[in-house]
Amino acid sequence: MTAPVVIVGTGLAGYNLAREFRKLDGDTPLLLITADDGRSYSKPMLSTGFAKNKDADGLSMAEPGAMAEQLKAEVRTHTRISGIDPGHKRLWIGEEQVAYRDLILAWGAQTVQVPVEGDAEASIFPINDLEDYARFRAAAVGKQRVLILGAGLIGCEFANDMSLGGYQVDMVAPCEQVMPTLLHPAAAGAVQAGLEGLGVRFHLGPVLTRLQRVTEGLEAHLSDGTLIQCDLVVSAVGLRPRTDLAAAAGLQTNRGVVVDRQLRTSHANIYALGDCAEVDGLNLLYVMPLMSCARALAQTLAGTPTAVAYGPMPVTVKTPACPLVVSPPPHGCEGKWQVEGQGSDLKVLCHDADGNLLGYALTGTAVMEKLALNRQLPALMA
Ligand SMILES: Cc1cc2nc3c(=O)[nH]c(=O)nc-3n(C[C@H](O)[C@H](O)[C@H](O)COP(=O)(O)OP(=O)(O)OC[C@H]3O[C@@H](n4cnc5c(N)ncnc54)[C@H](O)[C@@H]3O)c2cc1C
Numbered sequence: 001m002t003a004p005v006v007i008v009g010t011g012l013a014g015y016n017l018a019r020e021f022r023k024l025d026g027d028t029p030l031l032l033i034t035a036d037d038g039r040s041y042s043k044p045m046l047s048t049g050f051a052k053n054k055d056a057d058g059l060s061m062a063e064p065g066a067m068a069e070q071l072k073a074e075v076r077t078h079t080r081i082s083g084i085d086p087g088h089k090r091l092w093i094g095e096e097q098v099a100y101r102d103l104i105l106a107w108g109a110q111t112v113q114v115p116v117e118g119d120a121e122a123s124i125f126p127i128n129d130l131e132d133y134a135r136f137r138a139a140a141v142g143k144q145r146v147l148i149l150g151a152g153l154i155g156c157e158f159a160n161d162m163s164l165g166g167y168q169v170d171m172v173a174p175c176e177q178v179m180p181t182l183l184h185p186a187a188a189g190a191v192q193a194g195l196e197g198l199g200v201r202f203h204l205g206p207v208l209t210r211l212q213r214v215t216e217g218l219e220a221h222l223s224d225g226t227l228i229q230c231d232l233v234v235s236a237v238g239l240r241p242r243t244d245l246a247a248a249a250g251l252q253t254n255r256g257v258v259v260d261r262q263l264r265t266s267h268a269n270i271y272a273l274g275d276c277a278e279v280d281g282l283n284l285l286y287v288m289p290l291m292s293c294a295r296a297l298a299q300t301l302a303g304t305p306t307a308v309a310y311g312p313m314p315v316t317v318k319t320p321a322c323p324l325v326v327s328p329p330p331h332g333c334e335g336k337w338q339v340e341g342q343g344s345d346l347k348v349l350c351h352d353a354d355g356n357l358l359g360y361a362l363t364g365t366a367v368m369e370k371l372a373l374n375r376q377l378p379a380l381m382a
Pocket of ligand 1: 008009010011012013014033034035036043044045046047079080081082106107108109127128129154157242273274275276284285286287288290315316317318
């Protein structure tokens with residue numbers, strides 16, 4: 001019997017690749033293996049669930065059985081692969097070995113955990129998949145005060161969402177502004193002001209050092225001496241691409257699993273895409289890049305080797321308190337920033353020495369200019 005094409009992971013990368021592959025090849029056996037429950041969902045919706053009053057079941061789009069049928073595939077859930085043996089084209093699930101024709105790593109990124117003293121670490125919730133979200137929703141019932149660790153894109157989205165859901169939100173992060181790696185300070189100021197308008201309280205600079213249970217909830221101790229009373233803590237301090245199993249199998253890894261533009265790892269018949277992959281030097285943890293990769297890789301797996309190309313990849317950040325679209329300049333490109341507009345409506349543009357647009361951040365009503373600006377942006381990977 002022909003060994004199947006095996007996809008590890010049923011997030012947006014795994015399921016979208018399977019869908020694209022099935023458009024081109026309806027016959028080759030396809031096996032998807034996932035450590036989680038295999039439900040299909042759109043991860044970006046996790047930071048909109050409180051405002052929309054949707055629990056995990058409400059955000060789930062399809063059960064794994066329905067996905068298996070739709071994809072003419074086997075979907076193995078709650079199954080964690082534990083090793084890869086590239087020389088023999090097989091992988092390990094504990095003692096069990098599974099042969100593959102081609103193996104695709106779509107196993108995502110894991111949440112970074114920060115060490116915290118005290119007796120309440122169990123009240124810190126990372127939210128990186130539907131099951132995390134279900135646990136957090138259950139814990140949030142009847143609670144009112146949430147502390148968010150991290151002021152990046154995901155932390156700000158949760159701050160906005162939970163405020164709209166009726167929670168009092170405090171945010172702690174060891175940086176001077178929100179989304180420091182993504183935003184010019186002017187745009188960051190507009191987003192922070194928008195969130196403050198919803199009642200979010202910012203504590204930028206210190207870190208959480210101790211979390212302690214008290215009679216009425218939790219007491220969070222910050223490194224600058226501030227004390228915050230809260231009921232729950234969301235950890236949004238960052239994501240790290242999963243690389244350990246790949247490195248142990250001898251695959252080249254760097255920030256992510258290293259792949260070329262055909263999404264090939266350093267071993268024949270093993271590919272990677274999505275949050276875990278570093279594609280020609282770029283590890284982009286967003287949906288648009290993984291969709292481009294899924295289309296290209298499906299072609300390759302169906303017999304037509306195809307390189308991926310990335311156009312401009314602007315990101316719409318879900319902070320309705322201050323609408324934001326951002327397209328940072330390509331990595332390594334130096335440019336000059338210019339800020340137009342006022343208040344929450346800012347157009348922050350980055351140009352090179354010849355006047356070419358390299359990137360932008362648009363806030364408030366300025367987001368309406370994104371389509372016109374997108375046409376001027378350089379491709380991230382031509
Ligand atoms: C709250 C939130 C909001 C976001 N909003 C946006 C947005 O607005 N726009 C945007 O572009 N991006 C957004 N993102 C990022 C985007 O959602 C991700 O880039 C994308 O979903 C990653 O998909 P993935 O399939 O690569 O990884 P994942 O969805 O993490 O899937 C990984 C899969 O691998 C499985 N797995 C892991 N290890 C193993 C193992 N050893 N064995 C078997 N299976 C394993 C997991 O169970 C899972 O099925 C957001 C992310 C978050 C967390």
